[in-house]
Amino acid sequence: MSSPDEQEPLMKVGIIGLGNMGEQIAAAVLRAGIETRVYDVRPEAVAKLVDQGATGAASVRELAEAVDAVGVVVLNEQQVGEVAEEVAAAERRPGTLVVHSTVTPFYVKGLQNRLAEAGVDVVDAPVAGGVARARTGDLTVMVGGDDAVVAGLSPVFQAIGRDIFHVGPAGAGTAVKLAVNFMTIAGYALEIEAMEMVRAYGLTEDALSTVLTTSSADSRAVRRWGFHDRLRRQAPPGTEPAHLVMRKDVTSFAAAGGQAGLVLPLAAVTARTLLDTIGRRDRYLDDLGDVPPVPRCAACTQELIPPFREAGVHPECAA
Structure with a gap:
């Protein structure tokens, strides 16, 4: 049996965008025992998650440099793009950017191509079920991305979702x-x-x-x-x-x-x-x-x- 020092480190996850859905997604990830960092332009939204045990970040870049995967729960493609730019510019970049926002498949594929140059995988994982199901971690999660990358994110998806569908490559979940x-x-x-x-x-x-x-x-x-x-x-x-x-x-x-x-x-x-x-x-x-x-x-x-x-x-x- 391997010693604790020889075991693989637990995943560290960051959630950016703590609105109606983002707050509940972050809370569900936190309840699953996953080390969670959070960021939002509203300090009070960050403080609410910190009170529950999350670690707050002062910026997107600071969060990105401290986690293995970044979940993005913002409003639109422009905001997703702004987050992606900061992630790509981080000194220590996360391995994966997970887009929970509702965008278009074409956008996801373009984002995948851009971030590949920075060594960051892109997975789209939009959700359905509303705030009530987000609050209990029972969302429907529609995932698009590389098989191995998606498998590595399984603890996160299981934390937030009851019904998880890996429907194809990047962009498929959004479709x-x-x-x-x-x-x-x-x-x-x-x-x-x-x-x-x-x-x-x-x-x-x-x-x-x-x-x-x-x-x-x-x-x-x-x-x-x-x-x-x-x-x-x-x-x-x-x-x-x-x-x-x-x-x-x-x-x-x-x-x-x-x-x-x-x-x-x-x-x-x-x-x-x-x-x-x-x-x-x-x-x-x-x-x-x-x-x-x-x-x-x-x-x-x-x-x-x-x-x-x-x-x-x-x-x-x-x-």
């Missing part, structure tokens, strides 16, 4: 994430219009939701109608407005299709009309005034439509 986001966001826009139409004929949203659960239009989104409304309208101060993030993601999906030689007309229409659609939704909700909060599922904590309120749980959550 899947954009498809997931497009279906989610476009579905939300579709539901808003469906609700508008039935209300115009004197019906309630609860009435339509109840019927939908017995039809081929049933879905997880239908069963938690009101969830996206709440997330948008109760977002913490200082965070990027959810409707702008939604438009960015749909626009990125359409752009990714174009970069692959595809024409995606539904994505183009959704991107062009999304802000108006959500604006109408917000005006309707404002006109409702004070209404009781929608009951939530005891298991997943998301909204319950009428057929499931007596039981207090979604059928799929009770299974």
Whole structure:
């Protein structure tokens, strides 16, 4: 048996970007017993993780020089690029940059080529499941990257995710994430219009939701109608407005299709009309005034439509 001095050193991980998702991802990595350093432009966000046992960094470069892998959970490609430049310029560079942000496959591949010159591997590992699942380390993680590099990051992915899919080379995880986001966001826009139409004929949203659960239009989104409304309208101060993030993601999906030689007309229409659609939704909700909060599922904590309120749980959550 080897002595402790002969054992391989434990991985050191840095997380950059401590917003809604980044904070929870960093906390999950920390709970897994992985040495974690954190950085954000907001000192108070860093301090919150330091209180939980993380080590704070004063800059991206300082963090990069102290860890083996850097996880990036920032808003867009510009911010990812700024982080990547600092990582590449670090005197002691980490072995891997893990992009959790929602960007495009084309961007990830370009980033991979640029950082290869600095000896840094790039893995894209966007996540799905929202803040609630991030808080419990139960995210869906869609990973793209070299097999050996991804295998080496397994402790990190297991810390943050319940369902982990290594779907292909760098860029593949982002392609899947954009498809997931497009279906989610476009579905939300579709539901808003469906609700508008039935209300115009004197019906309630609860009435339509109840019927939908017995039809081929049933879905997880239908069963938690009101969830996206709440997330948008109760977002913490200082965070990027959810409707702008939604438009960015749909626009990125359409752009990714174009970069692959595809024409995606539904994505183009959704991107062009999304802000108006959500604006109408917000005006309707404002006109409702004070209404009781929608009951939530005891298991997943998301909204319950009428057929499931007596039981207090979604059928799929009770299974």
